[in-house]
Every structure is written in C-alpha cells, then in structure tokens.
Amino acid sequence: MPKPIEPMKRLILSAILASSLFGAAAHADSYEDALSSARRGDTPQLMQLISRGVDPNTVDAQGNSLLILAAREGNLDTVKELLKHRPKVSLRNAAGDSALMVAVLKGETTIVDILLAAGAEVNHDGWTPLMYAAFEGRTEIVDRLLARGVDVGALAPNGSSPLMLAARNGHIDVVRRLLKTGADLDQKNDAGFTAESWALDNGNTDIAGLLRAERSRRQAAGAR
Structure with missing residues (x-):
C-alpha cells in the first residue's frame, strides 16, 4: 500500500502544478498578444513581448509570421523594428505569400523597399x-x-x-x-x-x- 503524501509534499506539488498551469496560460496570452500587436501596429507592446522571449518568427494558424502580418497591414514602424530581430524575411504562409508579396499586393512601396533591402527573396x-x-x-x-x-x-x-x-x-x-x-x-x-x-x-x-x-x-x- 503506497504511503500517504505528507502535507508539506502535497503543498509543494500543488504549487508546482499551479505554476505550470499559470505558465502555460501566460505563454498563450503572449502568443495572442504578439499576433494582435503585429496586426494593429502596436510596436512598443510587440517589442516588449519579444524582449520577454516571444519568438520573432511566431506564426498564426495560417502560417502568417509577425512580419507578414505587419507588412500586410502597412505597419511600417513595426516592420522596421521586427527586422532588427532578424526574422525569416522570406518566410511564406500556407497560401505561399511572403511579407514582400503581401506588401506588393497592398501597394506598400516603402515597406517593399525595406524588405528588399533586408534581402527578401x-x-x-x-x-x-x-x-x-x-x-x-x-x-x-x-x-x-x-x-x-x-x-x-x-x-x-x-x-x-x-x-x-x-x-x-x-x-x-x-x-x-x-x-x-x-x-x-x-x-x-x-x-x-x-x-x-x-x-x-x-x-x-x-x-x-x-x-x-x-x-x-x-x-x-x-x-x-
């Protein structure tokens, strides 16, 4: 018959479990916040999230990277700041579109220039x-x-x-x-x-x- 878990051990295990669940929830929030920031052009928030460990190459369910989302919405400052973190500039989403391609579609000429200078394919x-x-x-x-x-x-x-x-x-x-x-x-x-x-x-x-x-x-x- 297994020995009962002592009260102190039970308390420690509960704390570990709670910490794990909190960490997962925080990670999910950071992921959604990063995607939202790229779409909205909230550059300060996005840079803060990246400084806390969010991957600059984070993608949404359709394979759109933060850079693709920012370029698609014409968020020039966000594109500039993201490029400082050396993301995969030619990454293509599930539809085959890169940040450069969506910027071309939208006629975002300045963003096109910046992406070309960054080596976009x-x-x-x-x-x-x-x-x-x-x-x-x-x-x-x-x-x-x-x-x-x-x-x-x-x-x-x-x-x-x-x-x-x-x-x-x-x-x-x-x-x-x-x-x-x-x-x-x-x-x-x-x-x-x-x-x-x-x-x-x-x-x-x-x-x-x-x-x-x-x-x-x-x-x-x-x-x-």
Missing part, C-alpha cells in the same frame, strides 16, 4: 512578387523588382507570366516596362491565352496593339 516557385505587382499594376514596385534582377519569365501556377497578367488587367505602363526586358510574347497559359489574346478578351485593345507592334519590331530586328 524575389524569385521562387509559385506566385512571385513580380506577378502580384503586374496583376495589380504597381508600376513603381515593378521597377524596383526589375532592378533586383527578378525573373520576368517565371510562370504562375496557372501558366501565366507577369506580362500576361498585366495585359489582362489593362496595366499598359507595366506592359511597357516588361516589354523592354524582352518578355516572351507568345507564351500561353493553361487557358490557352497569350498576353495579346488575353488583352483582347478583356477589351484592352491599346495593349493588344502595343504587343502586336512589339512583335513586328522584333521580327524586323531579327530579319536584319
């Missing part, structure tokens, strides 16, 4: 920052990405190139910039569209005309 599989910039017509961001040597020939999961996406959505200035890089005019996506045919299908006749003129120019240059 511009070339990878799946959707890329350039594809998002072309799709949204973010001309200034396209310029920045081109200056970083982004792959203009990379294809999205549906087989579309940045040129095709810009042509489809009527972003003629982006189309002009991509044409200067020698972007492929005849690439077809999974639906069978080229940049020109997709532009026509969406009523962007000015872009279709620009693409035809570029094709003629290239053919003439190749015949010399």
Whole structure:
C-alpha cells in the first residue's frame, strides 16, 4: 500500500502544478498578444513581448509570421523594428505569400523597399512578387523588382507570366516596362491565352496593339 503524501509534499506539488498551469496560460496570452500587436501596429507592446522571449518568427494558424502580418497591414514602424530581430524575411504562409508579396499586393512601396533591402527573396516557385505587382499594376514596385534582377519569365501556377497578367488587367505602363526586358510574347497559359489574346478578351485593345507592334519590331530586328 503506497504511503500517504505528507502535507508539506502535497503543498509543494500543488504549487508546482499551479505554476505550470499559470505558465502555460501566460505563454498563450503572449502568443495572442504578439499576433494582435503585429496586426494593429502596436510596436512598443510587440517589442516588449519579444524582449520577454516571444519568438520573432511566431506564426498564426495560417502560417502568417509577425512580419507578414505587419507588412500586410502597412505597419511600417513595426516592420522596421521586427527586422532588427532578424526574422525569416522570406518566410511564406500556407497560401505561399511572403511579407514582400503581401506588401506588393497592398501597394506598400516603402515597406517593399525595406524588405528588399533586408534581402527578401524575389524569385521562387509559385506566385512571385513580380506577378502580384503586374496583376495589380504597381508600376513603381515593378521597377524596383526589375532592378533586383527578378525573373520576368517565371510562370504562375496557372501558366501565366507577369506580362500576361498585366495585359489582362489593362496595366499598359507595366506592359511597357516588361516589354523592354524582352518578355516572351507568345507564351500561353493553361487557358490557352497569350498576353495579346488575353488583352483582347478583356477589351484592352491599346495593349493588344502595343504587343502586336512589339512583335513586328522584333521580327524586323531579327530579319536584319
């Protein structure tokens, strides 16, 4: 028959159990507070939590890191402070989006600049920052990405190139910039569209005309 636990031992065990439960609850609170701070742009609170041991690479249930959340919401100061803690700047969430990609989508040009300076990846599989910039017509961001040597020939999961996406959505200035890089005019996506045919299908006749003129120019240059 086991010996009964002495009162003092019972008291110590109870204290240990209570401490463990309190610690778990505090950890959970810190986790939620960190995510909330990144979303809201509460930089002082987030930095305080990190100084207390919260991982700068903390992610939510969808794989969004603190940096992704801050970039998505346009919280410039929070992004700057987070980068001082050397987070994984190119970490991608469950949807395949990085902090740079969500900043491109939202047109947060200053945040894009900061992330690029921090070494954010511009070339990878799946959707890329350039594809998002072309799709949204973010001309200034396209310029920045081109200056970083982004792959203009990379294809999205549906087989579309940045040129095709810009042509489809009527972003003629982006189309002009991509044409200067020698972007492929005849690439077809999974639906069978080229940049020109997709532009026509969406009523962007000015872009279709620009693409035809570029094709003629290239053919003439190749015949010399």
